[in-house]
Amino acid sequence: MAGKHFLGLIFVGILAFIGTTNGQLQMNFYAKSCPKAEKIVQDYVSKHIPNAPSLAASFIRMHFHDCFVRGCDASVLLNSTSSSNPNPEKNAVPNQTLRGFDFIDRVKSLLEAECPGIVSCADILTLIARDSVVTIGGPFWKVPTGRRDGLISNAAEANASIPGPFSNFTTLLRLFNNQGLDARDLVLTSGAHTIGLAHCPAVSRRLYNSSGPGGVDPTLDSEYAANLKANKCRTPNDNTTKLEMDPGSRNTFDLSYYTLLTKRRGLFQSDAALTTDQTSLALINQLLSSPLSFFYSEFAKSMEKMGQINVKTGTQGDWV
Numbered sequence: 001m002a003g004k005h006f007l008g009l010i011f012v013g014i015l016a017f018i019g020t021t022n023g024q025l026q027m028n029f030y031a032k033s034c035p036k037a038e039k040i041v042q043d044y045v046s047k048h049i050p051n052a053p054s055l056a057a058s059f060i061r062m063h064f065h066d067c068f069v070r071g072c073d074a075s076v077l078l079n080s081t082s083s084s085n086p087n088p089e090k091n092a093v094p095n096q097t098l099r100g101f102d103f104i105d106r107v108k109s110l111l112e113a114e115c116p117g118i119v120s121c122a123d124i125l126t127l128i129a130r131d132s133v134v135t136i137g138g139p140f141w142k143v144p145t146g147r148r149d150g151l152i153s154n155a156a157e158a159n160a161s162i163p164g165p166f167s168n169f170t171t172l173l174r175l176f177n178n179q180g181l182d183a184r185d186l187v188l189t190s191g192a193h194t195i196g197l198a199h200c201p202a203v204s205r206r207l208y209n210s211s212g213p214g215g216v217d218p219t220l221d222s223e224y225a226a227n228l229k230a231n232k233c234r235t236p237n238d239n240t241t242k243l244e245m246d247p248g249s250r251n252t253f254d255l256s257y258y259t260l261l262t263k264r265r266g267l268f269q270s271d272a273a274l275t276t277d278q279t280s281l282a283l284i285n286q287l288l289s290s291p292l293s294f295f296y297s298e299f300a301k302s303m304e305k306m307g308q309i310n311v312k313t314g315t316q317g318d319w320v
């Protein structure tokens with residue numbers, strides 16, 4: 001009897017050891033250490049996002065940027081206060097338009113009040129991204145938790161890892177492959193461009209400095225380009241005007257982004273690039289000929305993959 005117990009204890013001990021050094025994300029990781037954690041995030045988001053639905057777009061984008069640089073470790077939130085981060089990810093060109101850092105700080109404060117030092121910022125950002133998209137009526141995806149935070153944040157790395165709006169398909173796929181994501185994930189997660197706003201610099205080159213008549217990119221629908229030049233980005237150097245990537249339904253998580261792609265009305269070169277590859281185009285057409293629920297369930301799978309990129313768990317990472 002005693003021997004059996006002893007072996008049992010060793011077994012549990014080994015499990016615990018594995019669990020603390022090389023843990024994995026798990027559903028409701030904070031069930032014991034901070035049982036209300038996920039509910040607190042969800043309640044805050046569902047209470048406040050209806051007043052500021054455009055933040056949902058910023059949060060899912062912030063989560064994407066976080067995961068693409070050193071994994072989903074909240075490094076996108078770090079400031080340049082510490083000497084190890086003289087030029088944090090926040091300063092990189094792609095991060096300059098991120099919004100809502102103060103919202104995340106408020107959720108973090110609530111969780112610190114409930115259970116100090118337990119819930120990581122990486123989990124908080126991942127949960128906020130999911131819950132805010134759900135709050136605006138978009139897809140739900142599973143968010144296992146247990147991510148630990150990083151202490152290193154570097155703008156040059158963000159620059160090199162996060163795809164830009166001028167990327168072609170080869171570059172997009174390379175940058176996704178670097179993160180363990182495939183062409184399917186690229187097409188599906190890009191569907192997030194069905195919500196949110198861009199600024200003129202991401203598209204000016206297509207309107208003013210490309211090879212078609214009037215400097216317009218010949219792969220962009222000419223009527224749409226003329227409209228953007230007349231009403232949105234009226235000068236080549238406008239760096240403040242905002243424009244929808246999915247005009248008319250920028251708060252609705254629907255298929256119209258993909259419809260626009262097939263009409264040569266994707267806003268960025270990187271959006272248009274998704275129609276230049278046959279496999280990618282076939283997936284776009286499949287999404288468009290299927291019910292919205294198919295997009296939602298496939299999108300969910302790719303977001304779950306994105307949320308696991310190079311996560312630090314157990315005793316890895318520096319911080320919670």
Ligand code: HEM
Nearest residue numbers: 057058061064097163164165189192196197198199202270
């Ligand atoms: C495939 C490569 C991608 C490129 C090149 C790209 C590029 C961009 C650019 C240039 C903007 C506009 C920034 C601005 O001008 O203010 C933007 C906005 C946005 N992106 Fe992407 N993106 C990509 C993938 C993704 C992914 C994977 C997601 C999320 C899963 C995402 C979500 C968003 C959202 C929601 C916005 C609107 C943000 C807001 O309203 O604040 N993007 N993206």
Ligand SMILES: *[C@@H]1O[C@H](CO)[C@@H](O)[C@H](O)[C@H]1NC(C)=O
Nearest residue numbers: 077078079080081101102105
């Ligand atoms: C970064 O700075 C902002 C603005 O000063 C502050 O609200 C936020 O708490 C800081 N974030 C971190 C992770 O220190």
Ligand SMILES: *[C@@H]1O[C@H](CO)[C@@H](O)[C@H](O)[C@H]1NC(C)=O
Nearest residue numbers: 087091092093155156157159
């Ligand atoms: C990021 O890339 C842009 C354009 O390629 C460059 O001008 C900028 O200096 C880079 N920033 C950093 C921090 O590497």
Ligand SMILES: *[C@@H]1O[C@H](CO)[C@@H](O)[C@H](O)[C@H]1NC(C)=O
Nearest residue numbers: 166167168169170171172276
């Ligand atoms: C894609 O862009 C990269 C980087 O700008 C370039 O080196 C490459 O030749 C381009 N590929 C194609 C197929 O145009």
Ligand SMILES: *[C@@H]1O[C@H](CO)[C@@H](O)[C@H](O)[C@H]1NC(C)=O
Nearest residue numbers: 204205208209210215236237
């Ligand atoms: C157009 O693009 C070229 C090459 O990228 C650049 O040298 C030139 O200054 C640009 N012209 C304008 C008007 O922006």
Ligand SMILES: *[C@@H]1O[C@H](CO)[C@@H](O)[C@H](O)[C@H]1NC(C)=O
Nearest residue numbers: 096201235236237238239240
């Ligand atoms: C944006 O444009 C204004 C006016 O042309 C200019 O003063 C400012 O420096 C520009 N900002 C950036 C980040 O390029």
Ligand SMILES: CC(=O)N[C@H]1CO[C@H](CO)[C@@H](O)[C@@H]1O
Nearest residue numbers: 090091092095096097098099
């Ligand atoms: C949200 C944020 O931190 N934006 C920063 C992006 O980088 C520019 C330039 O370094 C800063 O001025 C912004 O504050």
